[in-house]
Amino acid sequence: xxxxxxxxxxxxxxxxxxxxxxxxxxxxxxxxxxxxxxxxxxxxxxxxxxxxxxxxxxxxxxxxxxxxxxxxxxxxxxxxxxxxxxxxxxxxxxxxxxxxxxxxxxxxxxxxxxxxxxxxxxxxxxxxxxxxxxxxxxxxxxxxxxxxxxxxxxxxxxxxxxxxxxxxxxxxxxxxxxxxxxxxxxxxxxxxxxxxxxxxxxxxxxxxxxxxxxxxxxxxxxxxxxxxxxxxxxxxxxxxxxxxxxxxxxxxxxxxxxxxxxxxxxxxxxxxxxxxxxxxxxxxxxxxxxxxxxxxxxxxxxxxxxxxxxxxxxxxxxxxxxxxxxxxxxxxxxxxxxxxxxxxxxxxxxxxxxxxxxxxxxxxxxxxxxxxxxxxxxxxxxxxxxxxxxxxxxxxxxxxxxxxxxxxxxxxxxxxxxxxxxxxxxxxxxxxx
Numbered sequence: 001x002x003x004x005x006x007x008x009x010x011x012x013x014x015x016x017x018x019x020x021x022x023x024x025x026x027x028x029x030x031x032x033x034x035x036x037x038x039x040x041x042x043x044x045x046x047x048x049x050x051x052x053x054x055x056x057x058x059x060x061x062x063x064x065x066x067x068x069x070x071x072x073x074x075x076x077x078x079x080x081x082x083x084x085x086x087x088x089x090x091x092x093x094x095x096x097x098x099x100x101x102x103x104x105x106x107x108x109x110x111x112x113x114x115x116x117x118x119x120x121x122x123x124x125x126x127x128x129x130x131x132x133x134x135x136x137x138x139x140x141x142x143x144x145x146x147x148x149x150x151x152x153x154x155x156x157x158x159x160x161x162x163x164x165x166x167x168x169x170x171x172x173x174x175x176x177x178x179x180x181x182x183x184x185x186x187x188x189x190x191x192x193x194x195x196x197x198x199x200x201x202x203x204x205x206x207x208x209x210x211x212x213x214x215x216x217x218x219x220x221x222x223x224x225x226x227x228x229x230x231x232x233x234x235x236x237x238x239x240x241x242x243x244x245x246x247x248x249x250x251x252x253x254x255x256x257x258x259x260x261x262x263x264x265x266x267x268x269x270x271x272x273x274x275x276x277x278x279x280x281x282x283x284x285x286x287x288x289x290x291x292x293x294x295x296x297x298x299x300x301x302x303x304x305x306x307x308x309x310x311x312x313x314x315x316x317x318x319x320x321x322x323x324x325x326x327x328x329x330x331x332x333x334x335x336x337x338x339x340x341x342x343x344x345x346x347x348x349x350x351x352x353x354x355x356x357x358x359x360x361x362x363x364x365x366x367x368x369x370x371x372x373x374x375x376x377x378x379x380x381x382x383x384x385x386x387x388x389x390x391x392x393x394x395x396x397x398x399x400x401x402x403x404x405x406x407x408x409x410x411x412x413x414x415x416x417x418x419x420x421x422x423x424x425x426x427x428x429x430x431x432x433x
Contacts, residue, residue, distance in 0.1 A: 122151055122152065124152055125152070125187075125188045126149050126150055126151065126152070126185075126188070127150045127151065127152045127153075127156075127186070127187060127275075127276050127307040127309070128148060128149070128150035128156075128173065128184075128185075128186060128276070128307075128309060129148070129149055129150070129184065129185045129188075130146050130147060130148040130173075130182060130183065130184040130185075131147060131182055131183045131184075132145050132146075132147065132181060132182035132183070133145070133146040133147075133148070133169070133172065133179055133181070133182035133183070133184055134146070134179065134180050134181035134182050135165075135168055135169075135172050135177065135179055135180055136180050141331050142165040142168040142169075142331050143165050143168050143169050143172060143179075143331050144165070144330065144331035144332040145181075145182070145332065146169065146182070146328075146331075146332065146333050147333060148169075148326055148333055148336065149336065150307065150309055150324075150326075151307075151324065152187075152275075152307050153302065153305055153306070153307055154302060154307060154308075154322075154323040154324055155298050155299065155302050155308045155310070155321055155322045155323050155324075156307065156308070156309045156310070156322060156323070156324050156325065156326070157309075157310055157311075157312055157318040157321070157322035157324070157325040157326070158170075158309060158310070158311040158312070158325070158326050158328060159311075159312060159313070159315065159318050159325045159326065159327050159328065159422065160311075160313065160327065160328035160329060161313055161329075162313055164313075164328045164329060164330065164331065165328060165330075165331040166280070166281075166311035166312075166313075166328060167206065167207065167280055167281075167311065168331075169311075169328075170204070170206055170278055170280050170311060171206060172184070173186065173191070173278065174199065174202075174204055174206065174278070175191060175192045175195045175199070176206065178192075185198075186198040186199075186201075186202055186276060187201055187202070187275055187276055189201075200272070201272075201274055201275045201276065202274050202275070202276045202277070202278065203266075203268075203269025203270060203271075203272055203274035203276070203277045203278070204269065204277065204278040204279070204280075205262075205265045205266070205269065205278075205279050205280055205282065206280045207280060207281075208261070208262075208265075208280075208281075208284075209261055209262065209264065209265025209268065211253045211261065211264065212253065213252065213253050213254035214252060214253075214254065215252065215253060216249065216250050216251060216252055216253065217240070217245060217248060217249050217250070217251065217253055217256070217264050217267075218236065218240075218249045218250055220253060220264070220268075221236045221239065221240075221264075221267060221268060221271065222236065224268050224271060225271050228271055228272060232271040232272060235270060235271050235273060236267075236271070237249075238270070239266075239267035239268075239270040239271060240267055242266075242267065242270060242297070242300065242301070243263040243264070243266050243267045243270075243297055244263060244293060244296075244297065245260060245263055245264060245267060248260065257287075257290065258285050258286060258290065259286045259287065259289070259290025259291075259293060259294065260290075262282050262283075262286070262290070262294065263293065263294070263297060266279070266282075266297065266301075274306065275305075275306060275307065276306065276307045276308075276309070277301065277306060277307070277308045277309070278309045278310075279308065279309070279310040279311070280310075280311050281310075281311055281312055281313075282294055282298075282310055282312075283310075283312060283314055283317050291317055294321075295317065295320055295321045298310070298321050299321070302323075310322070315422050319339060322339065323338060323339065324336070324337060324338045324339060325337075325339055325342070327422060348372060348384050348385055348386070348387055348389065349384075349385045349389045349390075349393070349394065349413060350382060350383070350384050350385070350413070350414040351382070351383045351385060351394055351397055351411065351412070351413055351414070352380065352381070352382045352383075352411075352412055352413075352414050353380070353381050353383070353397075353401075353408060353409075353410060353411040353412070354379055354380055354381075354408075354409040354410040354411075355379065355381055355401060355406050355407060355408050355409065355411075356379075356406055356407035356408075356409075357406050357407075358376045358378075358379060358380070358381040359376070360404070360406055361381055361401055361404075361406050362374045362376065362381065362383075364400060364401065364404045364406070365383060365397060365400065365401075368400055369386065370383075370385060370386065370389075370393065370396065370397055370400065371383050371384065371385065371386070372384045372385060372386045372387070382414075383397065385397070394411075394413055397411070398411050
């Protein structure tokens with residue numbers, strides 16, 4: 001009735017109000033179009049309205065005969081994991097575009113962007129691979145642009161002092177905390193995009209394993225196996241055997257030592273028959289016997305073809321346990337590769353020997369071109385070998401001396417310890433970067 005009254009008594013005013021309403025609607029539409037155009041220009045004209053980065057663009061492939069430019073870390077295209085299909089606003093075409101961009105030049109990127117001692121991508125790929133992985137807590141950068149490459153079928157140490165960001169990296173890899181930048185994959189599966197599929201093949205202990213103290217070890221694993229399903233219960237006995245706890249399986253966990261709890265945690269991980277195990281400081285608080293047991297267990301798991309990644313600040317144990325390491329300092333990986341190559345890549349090899357005639361030995365080795373420097377202390381001779389010397393060179397030194405009629409009572413290579421090397425390449429406590 002109100003609308004009808006307005007139409008009868010305010011015929012001319014009605015036309016005015018109608019025109020005003022049309023102008024308001026046109027103004028609102030113009031404002032919406034303007035706002036959308038500005039947002040698109042800020043994001044480079046692509047991407048979603050949710051603020052995620054646009055799909056990466058493949059780097060140009062050089063024509064035949066043209067030199068291939070060196071690619072630094074900033075030039076590495078992000079893998080499809082950077083485009084999160086499980087997030088709102090990201091469409092399947094965008095994901096497909098990301099896969100195409102990353103795959104177009106993956107071989108060249110992998111060959112040029114790899115830091116440390118790794119020289120080639122393994123045939124079966126990496127167990128863990130990250131590019132530019134970053135995690136911040138306010139102004140603190142806990143994981144700083146990390147490029148990490150873990151080969152399959154080895155024991156790999158993520159080595160750094162307390163507070164270096166080791167646990168944060170593990171939590172980020174497992175999707176327990178969200179990365180602020182970069183890409184990552186586990187066993188070749190991008191995460192977090194396909195996190196569930198990746199974690200089905202991964203076992204992990206973060207911080208320390210926790211169990212019901214009033215239950216036995218076997219009862220604890222039975223509970224976990226029931227939750228996991230898919231034949232996990234059938235692996236309980238083999239899990240106890242692998243970690244050396246068969247005789248204590250039916251004892252209450254309250255009676256377990258810290259080392260036994262750590263091994264029970266690994267047995268829990270093995271319920272899923274994982275290809276990759278990630279252990280956060282597994283040797284913390286263990287006595288010498290516990291450390292030895294953990295070391296043996298890790299080697300046995302690697303012997304089964306699994307990959308074991310363990311974080312630690314215990315340099316001596318890492319050197320005894322692991323085949324390769326990544327050294328992390330203030331959240332950034334500064335060196336990585338096989339331990340032997342890292343240690344011997346820092347200086348020439350040095351051989352120390354007890355021989356019958358040190359003076360004659362010096363002349364013989366110098367004439368043979370094996371010695372870069374020598375020093376004599378009584379019967380003890382120290383020889384610095386030429387650059388590029390390897391284990392075969394050490395054997396050649398012994399052979400030359402014996403063939404030259406010089407008695408060799410003892411010969412050993414002087415190795416740089418991982419501890420000495422670690423202190424040389426990381427920041428000192430309390431120093432500014």
